[in-house]
Amino acid sequence: MIEAGFELSPLTVTFRREDLVRYAGASGDFNPIHWSDRMAEALGLPGVIVHGMFTMASAVRVVTDWIDDPADLVEYGVRFTKPVVVPDDDKGASVTFSAKVEKVTDGLAEIDITAVAGEEKVLGRARAVVRVR
Amino acid sequence: MTIDATMVGREYAAAGSYQVGREKIREFADAIGDGNPAYRGDDAIAPPTFAFVIGSRALEQLLNDAELGLRLDRIVHGAQKFAYTRPIKAGDEIAATATITTVRKAGPVEVIMYETTLTTVAGEPIATATSTLSHNRADA
Numbered sequence: 001m002i003e004a005g006f007e008l009s010p011l012t013v014t015f016r017r018e019d020l021v022r023y024a025g026a027s028g029d030f031n032p033i034h035w036s037d038r039m040a041e042a043l044g045l046p047g048v049i050v051h052g053m054f055t056m057a058s059a060v061r062v063v064t065d066w067i068d069d070p071a072d073l074v075e076y077g078v079r080f081t082k083p084v085v086v087p088d089d090d091k092g093a094s095v096t097f098s099a100k101v102e103k104v105t106d107g108l109a110e111i112d113i114t115a116v117a118g119e120e121k122v123l124g125r126a127r128a129v130v131r132v133r
Numbered sequence: 134m135t136i137d138a139t140m141v142g143r144e145y146a147a148a149g150s151y152q153v154g155r156e157k158i159r160e161f162a163d164a165i166g167d168g169n170p171a172y173r174g175d176d177a178i179a180p181p182t183f184a185f186v187i188g189s190r191a192l193e194q195l196l197n198d199a200e201l202g203l204r205l206d207r208i209v210h211g212a213q214k215f216a217y218t219r220p221i222k223a224g225d226e227i228a229a230t231a232t233i234t235t236v237r238k239a240g241p242v243e244v245i246m247y248e249t250t251l252t253t254v255a256g257e258p259i260a261t262a263t264s265t266l267s268h269n270r271a272d273a
Contacts, residue, residue, distance in 0.1 A: 026164035052210040077214030
């Protein structure tokens with residue numbers, strides 16, 4: 001029985017430059033702010049940042065790892081509130097994703113996801129809706 | 134070479150349909166570090182955000198609209214939402230159409246919202262994506 005207040009297992013993902021390059025290739029998103037410090041800084045960013053869609057893809061793993069079938073995801077949205085800057089080193093940048101069931105009604109569970117890098121939230125209003133059986 | 138509220142309602146269809154391949158799904162799942170078995174094999178479904186990869190082909194048409202004068206390297210993705218009718222599956226042939234829904238200006242920054250519908254070429258609905266982009270026309 002799934003109830004409001006249930007906390008899903010958190011997940012920490014480390015993003016390195018090589019991960020960003022691989023995501024760029026797989027997704028076709030070659031925006032230079034995700035691979036060129038020069039281009040990122042020209043736009044006023046502190047450096048190369050993670051693709052928002054890559055962060056979004058990582059965040060929902062907390063939910064899809066938990067439900068039996070990822071096909072039960074019916075809605076998913078986020079706001080990209082803070083860029084995740086990835087230094088050009090082997091350590092990269094880590095983001096910890098956690099999630100909690102906010103409510104369950106009519107066979108649907110609303111789950112709020114939190115994404116934190118260092119002390120800062122990098123996603124806002126991140127919410128997934130899943131069918132519960 | 135500017136964008137304003139008169140552009141709300143403009144539609145951009147992706148050139149041709151997108152043929153979803155199981156190896157592409159696996160490549161994408163590997164790239165996001167997701168080992169879920171649902172994204173692998175003959176009956177693979179795509180990870181949820183793969184919808185954006187297909188939708189971005191319609192976005193490409195929007196970015197190519199010379200009247201709007203947008204540049205990819207001046208765009209920051211502000212928000213993204215998906216509503217799924219069913220997952221994307223290997224073997225699907227998908228058409229994507231993007232429609233501008235809102236345009237807001239704040240100085241040199243243009244906030245553009247658009248909605249992308251993904252359907253099979255036979256017309257079966259798959260997903261609707263709602264995106265918010267910030268485009269900065271000022272040089273940093």
